[in-house]
Amino acid sequence: MRIDIITVLPELMKSPFEASILKRAIDKGLVSIHFHDLREHSKNKYRQIDDYQFGGGAGMVLMVEPIDKCISQLKSEREYDEIIYMTPDGTTLNQSIANELSLKGNIMILCGHYKGVDQRVRDHLITREISIGDFVLSGGELAANILCDAIIRLIPGVLSNETSALTDSFQDNLLAPPVYTRPADYKGWKVPEILTSGNTPKIEEWREDQAIKRTKEIRPDLLDD
Ligand code: ADE
Numbered sequence: 001m002r003i004d005i006i007t008v009l010p011e012l013m014k015s016p017f018e019a020s021i022l023k024r025a026i027d028k029g030l031v032s033i034h035f036h037d038l039r040e041h042s043k044n045k046y047r048q049i050d051d052y053q054f055g056g057g058a059g060m061v062l063m064v065e066p067i068d069k070c071i072s073q074l075k076s077e078r079e080y081d082e083i084i085y086m087t088p089d090g091t092t093l094n095q096s097i098a099n100e101l102s103l104k105g106n107i108m109i110l111c112g113h114y115k116g117v118d119q120r121v122r123d124h125l126i127t128r129e130i131s132i133g134d135f136v137l138s139g140g141e142l143a144a145n146i147l148c149d150a151i152i153r154l155i156p157g158v159l160s161n162e163t164s165a166l167t168d169s170f171q172d173n174l175l176a177p178p179v180y181t182r183p184a185d186y187k188g189w190k191v192p193e194i195l196t197s198g199n200t201p202k203i204e205e206w207r208e209d210q211a212i213k214r215t216k217e218i219r220p221d222l223l224d225d
Helices: 020-027 064-077 095-101 119-124 141-152 200-218
Strands: 002-007 032-037 050-052 060-062 082-092 106-111 128-131
Touching: 002 064, 002 141, 020 141, 064 106, 064 119, 082 141, 095 141, 106 141, 128 141
Parallel strands: 002 032, 002 106, 082 106, 082 128
Antiparallel strands: 050 060
């Protein structure tokens, strides 16, 4: 998979790709990340990429031209499955969207900033708009980092134990059951006996029950559909 990220703050976004699972995925050649600084596509000698909004009102808006230039250049080099705009008024990200996007070949992600982008970008260039939740960040960069993390860990071969993504919370609309490791008794805080019994079918049954119990308590909305 190839991910192209268009942003005014590439430096802000780099470190999550330089450690742990994401770095390993890149080193293994399973994904490549390419940053594009929007200012490089400004035709203006001040490298201007934003302007006041028509009609008045507080906050700057990212201009259509530098974004169109950048996206058009990338599209002339390869085909993209999705051109995603990170915005608080997009569709809320969930595991099923992450699963779907992890199967794509080339995706582009545009990070919004200030008041957002000129609506014509959204109308003519963007194929999908994604929010990471009902709150407003100072820009789309951190949201794009989160989207990339959620997608990349699902690409086949990224996680060493592939079943570990299948047992994540949300994969089956349930929260994950509790997990424990050694010691089995710490200060009298004991691990549930069933987990040390060696009885695999019973353990699976217990995990399923725990997942349902947790989901009912914390996220009953997940059980609605
Ligand atoms: N940009 C600002 N806030 C955001 C959010 N919640 N999700 C995606 N992009 C954003």
